Amino acid sequence: MIDNLRVIGALDFDHPGLRAALDQITRRTADRTGLPMCLATLVMDTAQLITGSHGVSGMWLDEASGTPIEWSFCASVVRTRAPYVLGDAARDPVHATNPVVTVGGIRSYAGVPLVLEGAVVGAHCLLSDRVHTFTDVDLAALSDGARDIVTVLYRYLTVV
Template identity: 25%
Template sequence: MTDVMSTQGQFPGAAGESERTRRLRSLGLNEPTVDEAFDRFAHLAASITRAPIAMVNFINDERQMFRGLFIPPNSVDIPGDIGSSWADRGIAFDLPTREMPLSHGFCPHVVAQRSPLALDDILAYPRFSGNPVVDELGVRAYLGAPLVDDTNTVIGTVCVLDREPRQWGRERLRDIQHLAEALLSEIRLRDHLVAQQQEMFAAFDGSPFPIMLTHGPDRDIRYVNPQHAEVFGAATYGSIDQAYPQLAEAGLAQVVAEAYHTGRATVLNDVRFRTTRPDAQRIHQIFSFTCTPQRVVRTGEVSGVLVVGMDVTAQSRTEEELGTLAALLVDRLQQSGAGTGRQGLGAGETGLVLPG
């Protein structure tokens, strides 16, 4: 078994990103944010193993991230422990954020060893008894299994904890392994969605229209296609306001925010953009933007906005030219006395339809 210091050596951090971190990033699991699907799974793990604490823990090069977490309230009885409340156990299990250093806990060992770990009484193991979670959180028993995805990469663990010694036994060890295998269906679903997104971005890359994808209520730019970068400049990832102040000033940021908050597609017309491209044929261009909310497949929650631009400069110029021609024709017809007698070229008599 590997101790904490040697385990940390398998997480390269600044020295070079690991395949684990790349996988977590591609799956959208590289941040310690709340995920209801994983929270429900953690609750299930606690129920099956009859443990008071359960986690779905993803581990990158720098930290542990508890995307799934179950900690019962102080007033709730501990499963299988009649007459004893959570508060009766002494030190409160205080986990203010859903992340933890790699030096804390035992999941990094599971990831490094690629095998389950059962600690009935942590104090009986000198290698583990000095771990910070023992004194800081009062953890006395641990049971965890690795999450090995379809690329054979260990991306995290499913684990349960107790603040008193536990005889986990073979049955509970088998349970936690089955739970880890069951959770892979959720990972496969995310992998499938990632593949779909990659196909979508490949199609966007070849589109003749400028396309941008924002994420979250702050309108953070997640993606721009080459056409968008060519017309409006390379993407400086951040918000629309930061990356494209000309477009934000024209009202695009506000319209994107409206699409995000209302869940309805919005359109912004007549956006006049002054290009800075030295090879541009036109200095001023006019665009129309369609902003469509993007939703999470399973929940329907709006996650971002797809912004598609269309250059309508030529169309606008045609309309202007037709208007000018119509005005000129009307002026000349009026000057020639058209419509005042049979000698004139009346529009109705010749079948001429005046533009506008």
């Protein structure tokens, strides 16, 4: 986690140009998959920050701009350095009681790692308020979007 925090700390993630670029990528991924919500996140030790989004405008996720790490599906992506998929989060033993599911209404999730300077700093993910079986096409769209997000993040990376 130290490398993740060091790399995240070197990002100018408050820059409006960064947010606009990441919003565009998340919109494109959502359009490619037909799923309603898509995020680019940075995962730190106690919180997950939403740095780009599509489909969450007006929702609590948008207003909060993140979640506690205990609520974060993306934390599993960072921890395992691998894609993480939940077709029905309400039936998942780990996430069934997660407030993102019980209060926020999120039922399905798929996320892939964002690797910057060798550290997994976050995830590019799709969310839905319905149960969803994620396909190889969905995961390929996420992977393509993740590559684009990493390219953008490098533009806003200061000194590591």
